[in-house]
Amino acid sequence: MAHFKNATSEFKKRLADQPIIKRAVVTPLASSGLDDGPLYTSSNANPNNNGTQVFRSSKKKKTEIYSQPQDTGIGKHINSLLLNAINFLKTSDEPLSIEDLKRKGNIDLEAKPELFQLLKANEKVLYDQMNGTFVYKPTYHIKSKEDLLMILEKRKNEGGMDFKELKDSYSKLAQSVEELANEGRILVIRNKDGNPRVLFWNDQRYNTAMDKEFRDIWHSLRITDEIDLSKELQKAGLTHMQVYDKKGPGEAPKRKPVRRNRKVKITNTHMKGLDLTKDFVMQK
Structure with missing residues (x-):
């Protein structure tokens, strides 16, 4: 026990004799303007620097990196x-000169001769060499809602026309469609968002006027639910069409077994020793 007390006292004495190290306080100095990091000072004594230790941080300045170019324009290709030039010509129903393209569409053909030649040779662009103008060449020539109505009338026996097919023909096509639909001169099938999808010419000869009494009766009729339809038909003395059950999608049709021809080795034992070149004589 005495030995343990002596060891403890000696350990405490050695611990008290250890030097006290003061933690250094690091404070940043003003930036040096260089790219190798800012300067810092420490409170550690340094007789050569008035008791202040000056050092530079090892951490490098982070560089801002962009995953995409900041220029989000049309590009330089x-x-x-x-x-971009063709799409701009679509928005105009009139020919545009080189000056018009530069002023209205910020398209400088004079500074880009290659673009000028490509635009002239494009199959969707008409270039008037005499006047020096460009105009977009659509699939259908439409300049007014009357032109649209005339095309739909010519195609009346071929069904309706897709709105997307006509969209690039006239910059005010959507407005003309709404006007003709409100006038009852065309019929429009629309998407869920209300935009036109298919256009039809409305033949006025089939617009038969009906009395309000018949219209009210028509709209008052309600179709029976599919579950109760069979019962309602039986009450009216009508028989419903017989339905035959079909095989489910998981049932595969039975396949006929494939007959495979087995290879059999045939030996002509009865012809053994027969020389066809000598023993066989063709009869004339």
Whole structure:
């Protein structure tokens, strides 16, 4: 026990004799303007520097990196510039000169001779060499709602026309469609969002006027639910059409067994020793 007390006292004495180290306080200095990091000072004594230790941080300044270019314009590739010029011509129903393209669409053909040549040679663009103007060439020539009505009338026996097919023909096509629909001159099938999908010419000869009494009776009729339809038909003395059950999608049709021809080795034992070149004589 005495030995343990002596060891403890000696340990405490050695611990008290250890030097006290003061933690250094690091404070940043003003930036040096260099790219190798800011300067810092420490409270550690340094007789050569008035008791202040000066050092530079090892951490490098982070550089801002962009995953995409900040310029989100049309790009500088010649094909992107060509597409932009064609799309701009679509918005105009009149021919545009080189000056018009530069002023209205910020398309400078004089500074880009390659773009000028590609635009001239494009199959969807008409270039008037005499006047020096460009105009978009649509699939259908439509300049007014009367032109649209005339095309739909010519195609009346071929069904309706897709709105997307006509969209690039006239910049005010959507407005003309709504006007003709309100006038009852065309019929429009719309998407769920209300935009036109298919256009039909409305033949006024089939617009038969009906009395209000018949219209009210028509709208008052209600179709029976599918579950109760069979019962309602039986009450009216009508028989419903017989339905035959079909095989489920999981039942595969039975396949006929494939007959495979087994290879059999045939030996002509009865012809053994027969020389056809000598023993066989063709009869004339």
